[in-house]
Amino acid sequence: MGEIGQGNFTAASGVEVRVLYGSNVLNQRLELSFANITESQATEFDTHYASVRGTFDYFSLPTATYAGMTAAGFRTNFNRWRYAGPPQIESVQTGVHTVSVSLVAVTS
Secondary structure, eight states: OOEEEEEEEEOTTSOEEEEEEEEEEEOOEEEEEEEEEEHHHHHHHHHHHHHTTTTTSOBOOOGGGGTTOOOTTOOOSOOOEEESSOOEEEEEETTEEEEEEEEEEOOO
């Protein structure tokens, strides 16, 4: 779901002050899983991860990725993501794989 950028400061007296840094929701995550795909399709995830330099660069997703998403608090009015970590590839059987990816929204 993410969180709105804020800072919390506690004085020596114990008084807490909170500062709101904006209205953008930060750190939204999107978890995707692709089951029973071919080995060449699974390899494409590793290739893409390397092409965006791991977790560094951002990329866009096809609009079809958001089909059916209506969860409260999830913003789909931006389309820039970066990997939270490398794709997880699990071998189901010879030549058949399941790939899971974890993405973090890039809001600026």
